[in-house]
Amino acid sequence: MKDNFWLKIKQANKPVLAMAPMAGFTDIAFRQICTDYGADVTYSEMASVTALFYNQDNLKDNETLNLLRWNKKREHKFVVQLFGSNPEHFAVATKIVSKEIKPHGIDINFGCPVGKVLKQGSGAELMKNLKQARAVIEAVLASTSLPVSIKIRAQSGDVTALEFIKSISDLPVAALMIHGRTLKQGFVGAPDFSLVEKIRPYFNGVILMNGGVVDLETAQAALHLSGADGLGLARGALARPWLFQEIKEGKSTEYSQAQISRLLYQHASSLVKLKGEGALVEWRKHACWYVQGLPGASKLRSQLVQVSHLSELENILQSYDLNN
Numbered sequence: 001m002k003d004n005f006w007l008k009i010k011q012a013n014k015p016v017l018a019m020a021p022m023a024g025f026t027d028i029a030f031r032q033i034c035t036d037y038g039a040d041v042t043y044s045e046m047a048s049v050t051a052l053f054y055n056q057d058n059l060k061d062n063e064t065l066n067l068l069r070w071n072k073k074r075e076h077k078f079v080v081q082l083f084g085s086n087p088e089h090f091a092v093a094t095k096i097v098s099k100e101i102k103p104h105g106i107d108i109n110f111g112c113p114v115g116k117v118l119k120q121g122s123g124a125e126l127m128k129n130l131k132q133a134r135a136v137i138e139a140v141l142a143s144t145s146l147p148v149s150i151k152i153r154a155q156s157g158d159v160t161a162l163e164f165i166k167s168i169s170d171l172p173v174a175a176l177m178i179h180g181r182t183l184k185q186g187f188v189g190a191p192d193f194s195l196v197e198k199i200r201p202y203f204n205g206v207i208l209m210n211g212g213v214v215d216l217e218t219a220q221a222a223l224h225l226s227g228a229d230g231l232g233l234a235r236g237a238l239a240r241p242w243l244f245q246e247i248k249e250g251k252s253t254e255y256s257q258a259q260i261s262r263l264l265y266q267h268a269s270s271l272v273k274l275k276g277e278g279a280l281v282e283w284r285k286h287a288c289w290y291v292q293g294l295p296g297a298s299k300l301r302s303q304l305v306q307v308s309h310l311s312e313l314e315n316i317l318q319s320y321d322l323n324n
């Protein structure tokens with residue numbers, strides 16, 4: 001394994017903080033913002049190995065690869081997350097991503113609960129199939145010299161996180177992110193923080209706990225109760241990327257409405273620089289998170305979800321700041 005950055009970050013003796021993968025959200029602009037606020041590791045949105053497999057002979061302007069572009073100067077450690085079910089597709093996709101994208105690591109998705117992903121035997125469905133899951137991990141390990149990590153759930157079907165990890169405990173997987181909720185729980189309910197202690201004897205790599213971290217208090221509780229090496233933040237960091245900094249510094253910070261509206265604009269303008277104004281359509285989802293809890297949120301939200309040009313956003317925010 002080339003450069004096990006996971007271990008190096010852990011050895012720095014502070015919690016390893018990662019922006020967890022989120023389809024539709026963890027694009028290059030948002031990942032850069034998270035890095036600025038202290039994320040040690042950022043994950044891409046999940047990318048289909050099957051899409052890469054079937055387009056392997058024509059990678060120019062490939063949509064999946066374009067989704068995975070990143071900026072070496074603006075992201076400390078960048079991990080590409082792959083999903084699928086076929087080990088051969090994983091092998092080919094891993095080689096393509098390692099060569100064309102050159103991330104710091106490759107991650108495998110064993111937790112996605114979305115119907116069309118499950119139907120293909122991927123995501124959380126793959127976690128249920130221990131034999132196939134192992135074959136997938138082996139295929140990825142054999143196809144790259146980058147550190148390989150996995151993301152699993154507390155349980156999928158009858159397969160528990162512990163059983164899953166026991167079945168691959170001999171493989172050199174560098175890191176594990178556990179979403180502490182079962183497939184049945186989906187995205188709600190309390191994560192199981194007791195998992196890390198049970199799994200630790202069977203897993204040599206870095207373990208990150210994920211699920212339900214929304215502020216400094218829940219972050220500290222998750223670290224303390226689980227004994228994990230770090231955390232994967234997901235919805236808690238949407239529109240609150242300073243959560244990384246708060247956890248690093250151990251103190252909460254109040255952000256004023258003016259600071260939030262500046263960040264909202266900075267996010268949009270950096271996305272436009274990277275991808276053009278068309279990308280503001282993707283940004284609107286982030287905008288809805290930013291305005292939560294602000295005075296006059298519902299009016300502001302209804303304006304922001306129609307923004308197509310940066311100049312419109314400037315006008316909306318100027319008039320909002322003047323009136324609130």
Ligand SMILES: Cc1cc2nc3c(=O)[nH]c(=O)nc-3n(C[C@H](O)[C@H](O)[C@H](O)COP(=O)(O)O)c2cc1C
Binds near residue numbers: 021045046179187235
């Ligand atoms: C909109 C959305 C998109 C997500 N996309 C992915 C993904 O691409 N890959 C993945 O492994 N998990 C994905 N997740 C799951 C998150 O990484 C995380 O495990 C989950 O949201 C629980 O953490 P939280 O309670 O802190 O949000 C997604 C979650 C949401 C809400």
